[in-house]
Amino acid sequence: MTIVINELGQMSNKNPKTRLYVQTELKAGTVILVKNGQGHYLVNVMRINMGDYVSFFNGEQGEWIAEVTKVGKGKANVTVREKVADQIFESDLWYLFAPIKKARLDYMMQKATELGVNLIRPVKTERTNLDRLKFDKLQANAIEAAEQCGRMTVPEIGGMTSLSDLLSEWPEDRKLIFCDEAGDAVQMKDINELDAKWAVLIGPEGGFTDQERQMIRSHKNSVAVTLGPRILRADTAAVVALSLWHSFIGDWSNE
Amino acid sequence: MTIVINELGQMSNKNPKTRLYVQTELKAGTVILVKNGQGHYLVNVMRINMGDYVSFFNGEQGEWIAEVTKVGKGKANVTVREKVADQIFESDLWYLFAPIKKARLDYMMQKATELGVNLIRPVKTERTNLDRLKFDKLQANAIEAAEQCGRMTVPEIGGMTSLSDLLSEWPEDRKLIFCDEAGDAVQMKDINELDAKWAVLIGPEGGFTDQERQMIRSHKNSVAVTLGPRILRADTAAVVALSLWHSFIGDWSNE
Numbered sequence: 001m002t003i004v005i006n007e008l009g010q011m012s013n014k015n016p017k018t019r020l021y022v023q024t025e026l027k028a029g030t031v032i033l034v035k036n037g038q039g040h041y042l043v044n045v046m047r048i049n050m051g052d053y054v055s056f057f058n059g060e061q062g063e064w065i066a067e068v069t070k071v072g073k074g075k076a077n078v079t080v081r082e083k084v085a086d087q088i089f090e091s092d093l094w095y096l097f098a099p100i101k102k103a104r105l106d107y108m109m110q111k112a113t114e115l116g117v118n119l120i121r122p123v124k125t126e127r128t129n130l131d132r133l134k135f136d137k138l139q140a141n142a143i144e145a146a147e148q149c150g151r152m153t154v155p156e157i158g159g160m161t162s163l164s165d166l167l168s169e170w171p172e173d174r175k176l177i178f179c180d181e182a183g184d185a186v187q188m189k190d191i192n193e194l195d196a197k198w199a200v201l202i203g204p205e206g207g208f209t210d211q212e213r214q215m216i217r218s219h220k221n222s223v224a225v226t227l228g229p230r231i232l233r234a235d236t237a238a239v240v241a242l243s244l245w246h247s248f249i250g251d252w253s254n255e
Numbered sequence: 256m257t258i259v260i261n262e263l264g265q266m267s268n269k270n271p272k273t274r275l276y277v278q279t280e281l282k283a284g285t286v287i288l289v290k291n292g293q294g295h296y297l298v299n300v301m302r303i304n305m306g307d308y309v310s311f312f313n314g315e316q317g318e319w320i321a322e323v324t325k326v327g328k329g330k331a332n333v334t335v336r337e338k339v340a341d342q343i344f345e346s347d348l349w350y351l352f353a354p355i356k357k358a359r360l361d362y363m364m365q366k367a368t369e370l371g372v373n374l375i376r377p378v379k380t381e382r383t384n385l386d387r388l389k390f391d392k393l394q395a396n397a398i399e400a401a402e403q404c405g406r407m408t409v410p411e412i413g414g415m416t417s418l419s420d421l422l423s424e425w426p427e428d429r430k431l432i433f434c435d436e437a438g439d440a441v442q443m444k445d446i447n448e449l450d451a452k453w454a455v456l457i458g459p460e461g462g463f464t465d466q467e468r469q470m471i472r473s474h475k476n477s478v479a480v481t482l483g484p485r486i487l488r489a490d491t492a493a494v495v496a497l498s499l500w501h502s503f504i505g506d507w508s509n510e
Contacts (some may be wrong), residue, residue: 012490017358020316023413074394088398107362110488111491111494114485114486114487114488114491115341115485115491115495116483116485136256146449148488149485149486149488150485151485187502189502228371230369230370230371230404230405231369231403231405232404233365233369233402233403233404234371236365236366236369236370236494239491239495239498240370240494240498243494243495243498243499244499244502246483247442247443247444247499247502
């Protein structure tokens with residue numbers, strides 16, 4: 001038997017074939033029945049067998065190795081064995097976005113999750129082109145992305161809000177990064193308030209209206225940030241802004 | 256008639272409805288026959304009329320406003336009127352990538368173009384999962400992205416090369432950013448050689464093999480850079496790496 005270093009950098013002789021998010025208390029000996037979508041994935045896609053290992057996380061109790069102890073039709077019993085890593089919480093960063101076309105929306109759930117945000121919330125603007133969102137689908141996308149990117153939490157998907165409600169109910173202790181092209185916008189690296197909580201707001205494909213821009217810029221917690229000389233699509237701008245935030249302010253900046 | 260500031264920040268009383276890349280010398284008075292894909296787009300999608308304006312760029316002579324002087328079936332004559340901005344060249348940055356699934360590939364052409372690279376080149380690795388690429392399609396994607404993001408050049412699409420050929424023919428004066436998860440990888444912001452030419456290399460979905468990693472890391476021009484604690488997909492990693500490069504080294508760093 002080979003001793004392997006698992007993805008979490010800890011020693012384990014049990015090499016998990018995949019990682020699953022569960023809403024169950026995790027402790028040694030607990031038997032978890034994995035069914036529905038996750039069951040299908042384990043049994044039919046990953047083709048797991050008795051004795052194979054998977055790892056579980058529930059967003060609160062770290063990462064646990066578990067052993068497949070029974071395989072059924074599209075479902076499996078998996079018995080929790082040992083904790084392999086303590087819980088890590090993500091940065092307190094919100095990603096607020098004006099919903100965009102379906103394909104790009106799935107993509108953005110995935111990217112925002114990979115980039116460690118803890119709240120994803122759709123914001124209705126004048127040029128938002130999707131009225132109804134399938135929240136279950138958004139949450140499922142975020143869970144799948146969290147499983148794959150190795151993070152131990154799943155971002156919360158917030159309810160749709162209007163831009164004016166968002167701003168009028170804005171928390172006192174959180175700064176709002178607004179990606180703007182105007183000449184007085186600062187660079188992310190010039191932001192000095194490292195101890196605030198943060199949010200990144202990305203507009204719809206057609207941009208905010210002038211009135212919306214003024215409403216955002218005049219909010220006392222907003223910081224207008226530039227993302228360079230070229231015009232970025234909304235989904236590119238989101239990845240760029242979240243990356244720069246991490247690099248200058250968030251969890252990459254003090255590694 | 257309203258005087259507008261066009262996208263390039265120059266005064267013009269002619270508001271272009273769209274931007275097109277052409278491989279034609281641009282000077283006042285030249286009549287350009289816009290046909291095929293661009294013609295279809297102008298006539299059937301944008302529904303341009305006689306007297307409407309479009310802007311042209313050819314990658315060398317800046318940006319020009321032109322007037323629609325004849326509209327046919329899926330084609331139009333457009334007469335070049337005046338130069339509205341001088342040529343701007345992009346940073347000397349290469350984006351080298353192991354080709355990934357079709358949808359993500361289109362996406363990456365678009366993102367790399369928006370993020371100002373001047374050469375996009377596919378690299379074959381052991382885990383590359385596409386053997387043949389449609390270069391015309393890649394180039395068309397890059398042109399469309401350049402038209403939309405406002406840049407005045409179109410990135411070159413290089414021929415497919417193997418990783419070993421790429422490294423053995425590597426130019427003396429260009430540094431290679433290799434995004435690696437190993438502990439000694441530095442952060443982009445800690446790179447000090449601002450005057451070198453640069454390239455960013457992104458591996459396939461399954462990562463490079465150990466042998467490939469060693470081959471890249473032992474190359475004297477390579478710099479191993481970390482992209483944070485989470486596992487990023489290849490397409491996310493590309494956008495993150497190119498953004499950080501711009502912010503620390505490229506054309507956003509000295510705005």
